[in-house]
Amino acid sequence: MSAVLRAQALGKRYKQRWALQNCDLDVPAGRVVGLVGPNGAGKSTLLNLASGMLTPTTGTIEVCGGRPATGPAQLAKVGFVAQDTPTYAALSIADHLRMGARLNLSWDNALARERIRRLGLNFKQRAGRLSGGQRAQLALTLGIAKRPELLILDEPVAALDPLARREFMQDLMEAVAEHELSVVLSSHLVSDVERACDYVIVLVDSRVQVAGDIDDLVACHHRLTGPRRDPDTLPAGQHVITASHTDRQTTLLVRTDTAVHDRSWTVSPLGLEDIVLAYMARPTDAVRDTRPALEVLR
């Protein structure tokens, strides 16, 4: 399958500070990708590079087979909903749809009108008078009605209350089922990502810590607990992500493609949140040497 997002040695520097470094990604099409990481990790930078709002300092990025924002055909392939789902406060919903129709080659006006109607919104309403949830839904409508191959959403639900958050994700998932969209969405909450996404990218401190199919990642990470021992004595195929020790006990979070046979360990399964938190918690220096081995591709 072709890649919807491919980055090689991608980096972005703002004056002295690197916001993104050594980023290699190869995300297959048809996925819903969750980009997770703490605030300031570089999530927005990566998404802005993918949408063509920023240009790389180093390396290359390709989206749907082309350089981002390099002409009308390329622009039509990618929808981008920036952070805080911005809309034009003084313009009405109808104005937004009219603008969408004028600015986009592949605009689906029937789809846009149907969605606004289903949401129970008034076409004459100004965007500035909408609630946060309604504004997010308007931005999502514009993103979907453009009929892109890839929809990029930067923290789309961060500012929404739980109900609006749920409704937004329901609508997004329905659109994915209906239009076979690829989606990349960022969030600092793993719970947002666990249901909606089937692929995750963990970004910490301007670097990709791990990326891969969520079910594959869950299948190959385990928690091992047992009598205290040195993690260096593990078999070659077991990569330690985090280790903690008491005077008697050792707890390890390991990645391994094969079963753990050592009877002295109690092996327990991990949820996505445990795995993501482990990659976030470990020191970034250790990451540099081992990161390529952590990529899960299938």
Add this chain to the structure above:
Amino acid sequence: MIEFHLNDRSGASPYQQLVQQVRHALRLGLLEVGDRLPTVKEVARQVAVNPNTVLKAYRELELEGLVAARPGVGTFVTRTLADASLASHGPLQKDLRRWLAKARLAGLDDESIEALFMTTFRTAAGEDVA
């Protein structure tokens, strides 16, 4: 028709939860042969889950021979899990109750009972596999 729900704290992945819920409904006779499962789009919307996850769950059920997809029509139940074992649920439950009473009498609290059950269950399951 079955209505899915996902529990974020269950420890099982969304895909496993969907499979388990269908199997559970088949075992209890809540789903019968010929019943239609909701469409991928319906489930995606209802529980705000990735459509690929629903597809994956349905494919697994299909591999197990429990459902069959008819293109353009839907996914239908082709086999139930209820018939053979449902009759033995009653006696097994009775045994389990008796065992629970014994455990309480021996002074085990709920947590100890659960821990004992789960370790025995896991060990037994592990021996079956090995």
